[in-house]
Amino acid sequence: MKYYIFRIDYTNLSYFKERLEKGILRQGWGVKGLSLVDEKGNKRNKKEWVDSCPENWRKTENERKYLERKFDNLNKMREMKKGDIIVIPKFPEWDMLSIYRVKGEYYFDLEEGQEDYGHCIPVEPATIDDNEKDKCFKYNSNNESKEIHSKLRGYQTSINSVNDNGVKEAINELLKKISDIGEYSVIDLLKNTFEKTIDEKNKEGKIFSIRNNEVEEVVEEIFKKQGYILDDKNFYDKKGGDVDRLFIKYLPxxxxxxxxxxxxxxxxxxxxxxxxCDEEEGIDQLEKIVDTDIKEEIKIINGEKIYPNGIYKVLVCTGKFSQRIEEIARDRGIILIDGSQLIRLCLKNL
Structure with a gap:
């Protein structure tokens, strides 16, 4: 039996809940033509799969290399066997995890009217008796769920094989337990309501119905309130690099x-x-401007760029980042702040 930590597109949580109720766990990067298997059920050629990706996903050599890694990662779904265990973090709520058992083999099925999530694996809740509907735990329910939660930072890709014995043991112990979502305190209930309200209001697009430069000024004020010093603004390198704000914080x-x-x-x-937001423009602009601004400080070791300590790249968007952009940003060391997070920062700092 193998164990996996499986991350979904959290911007579309209700969609995944509905499909899981029907016994189907879906994954992104599954647009038309991107099945991992050919018509005979055999694994597709990696290069051919990458060539089938939308053109705007593979404009550069680095983007093609990323897609090659994504192909390898998605193919973990093909390796899953009946009885394997899947843990989904931040599901069904942001402070919970759910455990499912694999029921069948991978297949590709892009639903009518849906542009993504064609990669499918049949699953069922990893329950221990007929009276238990789901297998889910709040992160702070018990020592085992706390152990898993503490290790999630090491499992950041879409589909992660679990090799940590401590995590495996914790999962096995949870499989023996009845679901425990704990009791929600008044503070928990208020927080959940607050979070949902923020997300709903931001989806309406009314909160940030201001000019571009005003959004930049809001972000600037948030950083200043936290003690960051504005070092420069709105500069570019005429090579595609661009940054709206550069902050410095001294560390005495x-x-x-x-x-x-x-x-x-x-x-x-x-x-x-x-x-x-499913565009890589902001990521590319940040990488290029940093490479230009500190080119003398960057070291090249075995063909890989090694940046000096204390350099951070942040991409802010008033909307919501797609799963694809979230994964690319993680892979390239870029911190994302979406619209809902920006609202929370405004409420806290302004």
Missing amino acids: ILEEVNNEITSCRIYVQIKKKEGI
Whole structure:
């Protein structure tokens, strides 16, 4: 029996809930023509699969290499066998995890009217008796769910094989337990209501119905309130690199013990966009401007760029990032702040 941690597109949670109720766990990067198997059920050639991806996904060599890694990652679904265990974090709510058991083999089925999520694996809740409908736990329900939650940072791709024995043991113990979502306190209920209200209001597109430069000013004020110093704004390198704000924060305590650590630099690109953001432009702009701005500090080791400590790249969007962009940003070391998170930061800091 193998164990997997499976991340879904959390921007479309209700869709995944409905499909899981029908026994189907779906995954993104499954647009038309991107089945992992051919008509005979055999694994597709990696290059041919990458060539089948939408053209705007594979404009550069780096993007093609990323798609090759994505193909390998998605193929973990083909490796899943009946009886294997899947843990879905942040599901059915943001502070919970759910456990499912694989029932069958991978197949591709793009639903009518749906542009993505064609990769499918049949599953069922990993329950222990007929009276139990689901297998889910709040992160703080017990020691086992706390153990899994504490290790999730090490499982950031869409589909992750679990090799950590501590995580495997925790999952096995949870399989023996009855679901426990705990009791929601008044604070929990208020927080959940607040979170849903923010998401709903942001989807309406009314909160950030202001000019682009005003959104930039809002972001600037948030950073300033937290002690960051504005070092520069709206500069570009005429090579495609662009940043809306550059902040510096001095670190006197760390400098006391290590004089090589004096400050951190935050490069921020801000996009005013309603709905789902599935464009890589902001990511590319950040990478290019950082490469230009600190080119003398970047080291090349075995063909890989090694950036100095204290350099952070942040992409802000007033809408919602697609699952594809979230994964690309994680892979390229870029921090994302979406519209709902930006609203929370406004409420906290302004």
